[in-house]
Amino acid sequence: MRHATRPTVVVGALLLTGGLAACSVIPAGGGDGDDLLVGVAMPTTTSQRWIDDGENVQAQLEALGHQVDLQFAEDDVPTQVAQIQKMIDDGADALVIGSIDGTALKDVLAQASAADIPVISYDRLIRDTQDIDYYATFDNARVGVQQATSLLSGLGVIDETGEPTGVTGPFAIELFAGSPDDNNATVFYQGAMSLLQPYIDSGVLVVTSGETAFETIATPAWNGETAAKRLGPLLDAHYTSRRLDGILAPADIISVPLLEVLRGAGYGTDAKPWPVVTGQDADVTAVKAVVAGELHSTIYKDTRQLAEVAVTMVDALLSGEEPETNDVTSYDNGVMVVPSYLLASQVVTQDNYEEVLVESGYYTAEELG
Ligand code: BGC
Numbered sequence: 468m469r470h471a472t473r474p475t476v477v478v479g480a481l482l483l484t485g486g487l488a489a490c491s492v493i494p495a496g497g498g499d500g501d502d503l504l505v506g507v508a509m510p511t512t513t514s515q516r517w518i519d520d521g522e523n524v525q526a527q528l529e530a531l532g533h534q535v536d537l538q539f540a541e542d543d544v545p546t547q548v549a550q551i552q553k554m555i556d557d558g559a560d561a562l563v564i565g566s567i568d569g570t571a572l573k574d575v576l577a578q579a580s581a582a583d584i585p586v587i588s589y590d591r592l593i594r595d596t597q598d599i600d601y602y603a604t605f606d607n608a609r610v611g612v613q614q615a616t617s618l619l620s621g622l623g624v625i626d627e628t629g630e631p632t633g634v635t636g637p638f639a640i641e642l643f644a645g646s647p648d649d650n651n652a653t654v655f656y657q658g659a660m661s662l663l664q665p666y667i668d669s670g671v672l673v674v675t676s677g678e679t680a681f682e683t684i685a686t687p688a689w690n691g692e693t694a695a696k697r698l699g700p701l702l703d704a705h706y707t708s709r710r711l712d713g714i715l716a717p718a719d720i721i722s723v724p725l726l727e728v729l730r731g732a733g734y735g736t737d738a739k740p741w742p743v744v745t746g747q748d749a750d751v752t753a754v755k756a757v758v759a760g761e762l763h764s765t766i767y768k769d770t771r772q773l774a775e776v777a778v779t780m781v782d783a784l785l786s787g788e789e790p791e792t793n794d795v796t797s798y799d800n801g802v803m804v805v806p807s808y809l810l811a812s813q814v815v816t817q818d819n820y821e822e823v824l825v826e827s828g829y830y831t832a833e834e835l836g
Contacts, residue, residue, distance in 0.1 A: 470779065474586045496742075503560040504536075505533050505535050505563060505615050506559040507524050507528070507535055507538070508538050508550050508562065508563070508566075509521040509537070509565045510542060510567045513541070513720065513749075514720045514750060515750050515751060516768075516770055520589070520590070520770045520773065520774060520812075521537050522537075523773075523774035524563055524589075524778060525537045525788050526774075527774050527775060527778040531778065531787075532667035533781075541569055544571045547567050547572075548574075548575050548688065551572065551575045551576075555575070555579050555582055555584060559584055560584065561586070561642075562584055563587045564586060564593060566591050567688075569593050569649060569650045571648075573595055573596045576653045577596070584744065588603070588604075588800075589603055589703060589779050590604050590605070590647050590773060592800055592805065593653050595721075595800065597803050601780050601784075601790050601807070602806070602809050603776040603780055603811045604798075604808075604809060604810070605811070605812050606809040606810065606811060607651050607658070608657065609711045610658060610766050611661075612661065614659050614746075614747065615660070615662035616657075617763060618640070618663070618715055621743030622634075622712060622743050623798060624636065624671060630693065636712075637673050638673070639706070639710065640675075640713040640714065640715065640742075641675070641676060641678070641698070641701055641713075641715075642674060642679055642713050643686060643698075643721055643725070644682045644717055644823075646685065646689045648685065652717065653681060653682075660679075667679070667813060668795075672713075675705040675711075686721055689721065691724035691725075698725050698728045702729075710739060711740050711742045712743065713744070714743070714745070715745055717747060718746060718747040719746040719748045719762075720750070721746075722747075722762055723752050723753055726744065726756060729741065729742065745766075748766065751830065754830065755835060757816060757820055758817065760817060763816065764815060765815050766815065767814075767815045767823055767829070771828075773810060786811060789808075793809060794807040797809070
């Protein structure tokens with residue numbers, strides 16, 4: 468139940484940076500808050516964050532008196548399309564969608580649009596369609612920058628203020644990225660590389676495998692096993708006579724299986740300390756690994772806040788009002804720039820996990836014990 472509580476941030480009190488293109492749609496259902504049905508389509512239950520997302524959105528919508536149809540598609544695109552189709556057929560008044568393949572929903576969303584059903588793109592940008600209304604997410608480019616910053620500071624290349632320390636390494640690192648069909652994966656990668664590339668160019672960081680292109684380091688479906696299967700051979704091929712110093716890993720769902728490969732290769736000992744490995748989502752297993760000194764960092768994204776942003780958007784649309792946004796330039800989905808509300812994320816390490824995650828009430832100390 469820990470994530471069901473409402474966040475302390477009151478979205479309505481945050482700044483409105485206006486200038487939206489008018490694209491809100493008033494549903495046929497009215498907007499009086501009674502008997503309105505909201506379809507919530509989430510990508511998967513394979514990581515805790517999406518379960519929390521779905522449950523938070525559902526709880527907050529129900530608290531406002533709406534009915535909710537919450538579905539998870541287990542990373543299968545046809546399943547998600549069928550779920551959304553059914554929501555439309557069942558007369559949904561609004562849709563909140565955390566997509567699997569951001570490019571695969573064009574046709575089904577054309578039907579939503581024809582039925583005047585407003586659509587919120589949740590966390591992941593839905594691409595190649597004009598049939599979405601708003602985007603609720605985190606500042607994903609900043610997430611990538613934060614991952615790179617924590618990798619660099621973990622290696623001692625920059626200090627806590629972000630300034631170069633003058634340490635020249637060279638440090639041997641490997642790079643992993645997320646799923647190519649998820650727009651976020653590219654944004655995280657680009658954000659991270661904006662910081663790492665100069666250090667790769669100057670030789671402070673060495674990607675020993677030479678594998679730096681997004682397509683080469685991407686992990687389809689964010690599948691941790693796939694990433695683990697890539698790391699094993701990389702260690703065998705390049706790290707028998709030298710140590711791996713760091714890994715840019717895009718999410719906990721990937722970092723945690725990578726730690727197991729590293730453990731199997733003898734890392735985490737005095738002779739072979741853990742490389743600096745990054746993550747994202749503050750999944751409980753990952754936070755425990757941070758506490759244990761195995762994972763260097765994760766990125767905390769308060770899914771309670773994201774749910775609140777999406778729910779506030781839905782509620783505004785169902786009442787015929789214009790939702791609040793704070794970014795109307797960053798997210799071009801290939802057809803239009805989608806008016807967005809971006810939330811801030813936070814790096815979590817051994818030094819600050821108690822303050823950031825426990826004192827905020829996101830986890831109890833027992834959950835991390
Ligand atoms: C989300 C991340 C998550 C990843 C894998 C991304 O779209 O923004 O928080 O770790 O998907 O589920």
